[in-house]
Amino acid sequence: MLASLVSNVRTNGNRVTAGDVGFAYVVRALYEGGRGDVLFDLVTQTNGPGYADQLRRGATSLTEAWDANPASSQNHCMLGHAEEWFYRGLAGINPDPAAPGFKRFIVRPDVVGDLTWVKAHYDSVHGRIVSEWERKDGRLRLCVTVPPNTTATLFLPASDASAVRESNAPASKAPGVHFLRSETGRAVFTLESGRYEFDAPESP
Numbered sequence: 001m002l003a004s005l006v007s008n009v010r011t012n013g014n015r016v017t018a019g020d021v022g023f024a025y026v027v028r029a030l031y032e033g034g035r036g037d038v039l040f041d042l043v044t045q046t047n048g049p050g051y052a053d054q055l056r057r058g059a060t061s062l063t064e065a066w067d068a069n070p071a072s073s074q075n076h077c078m079l080g081h082a083e084e085w086f087y088r089g090l091a092g093i094n095p096d097p098a099a100p101g102f103k104r105f106i107v108r109p110d111v112v113g114d115l116t117w118v119k120a121h122y123d124s125v126h127g128r129i130v131s132e133w134e135r136k137d138g139r140l141r142l143c144v145t146v147p148p149n150t151t152a153t154l155f156l157p158a159s160d161a162s163a164v165r166e167s168n169a170p171a172s173k174a175p176g177v178h179f180l181r182s183e184t185g186r187a188v189f190t191l192e193s194g195r196y197e198f199d200a201p202e203s204p
Contacts, residue, residue, distance in 0.1 A: 002030075002033040002035065005030065006030075006035055006038050009026075009030075009038055009042055010038070013045065013047060014038075014041040014045040014050075015045065015048065015049060016042060016066060020079060023079065023081050024081040024084075027081045027084060028084070030042075031085050031089035036089050036110030037110075037112045039082075039089065039110075040110075040112040040113040040115070041113070043082050043085075044113065049067055053067075053068075054066070054068045059074065061075045061076075062075070062076060062077060062079060062080055063075075063076060064076035064078050066079065086120065087120055090109065090115070090120070091109060091118055091119075091120030091131040091132075091133075092106070092107045092108040092155070093105065093107060093120060093129055093131050094108060101124075101125055102122075102124035102126055102129065102147075102150060103151075104150065104152065105124070105129060105150065106152065106154075107144055107152050107153070107154045107155070107191075108154075109131060109142065109155075111133065111140060111202070111203075115135075116135055117132075117133065117135070118131075118132065118133050119131075119132040120132070121145075126147040127147030127148060127150075128145060129145060129146070129147060129152075130143065130145035139199060139201055140157060140198075140200050140202050140203075141198065142156060142197075142200075143195070143198075144191060144198070145194075145195045145196075146191050146192065146195075147193060148193045151190060151191060151192055151193070153180070153188065153190055153191075154188065154190075155186045156186060156189065156198060156200060157200075158185075158186065158187040158200040158203060159185055159201075159203045159204065160187075160201065161179060161182050161187035163201055164200040165198070165199045165200070166196055166197060166199075167197050171187075171189065171198065174196070175194075176193070176194045177189055177190075177191060177196065178191075185203045186203075187200070
């Protein structure tokens, strides 16, 4: 199903082919399926319909219709589903289904397209969760804040876990950081409460 969705998006020139109800599920299926790259292309293409096309047409806020039709509302949240991806995909801040209420949470950022940085935070009931990343000179730097009395599972885009550093020291030896495993293109860690600064070579 995911492959069919990706094929449909690509075949249509990364143009949005869903309306208000369906587009929410397109967004979720792509980022949950690990295809943030496709979602990025869909969101930023300027040929319309889509967000960048609304900007090209002079919109200064989210419009009701994909084509920014002046006969429709010019300040409308109807098609704002990509905002969820900004937090859950680009910044990677996600609840952990095994621990409701962000007692435990997941940080799995999408480093995609030509984006060079992302900054986001979420004020949970336990305190502020922060995810900020920047890529420069072939390296990825990620800052994560884990509130008191919570833990996080970090899926860091890094193909070599041994090359990951935290606060200028090997991540495997950093206080509060526990290496779990390597996945395709990701190094997975558990983080205790605190603020962390990771640095790693960008995944190819």
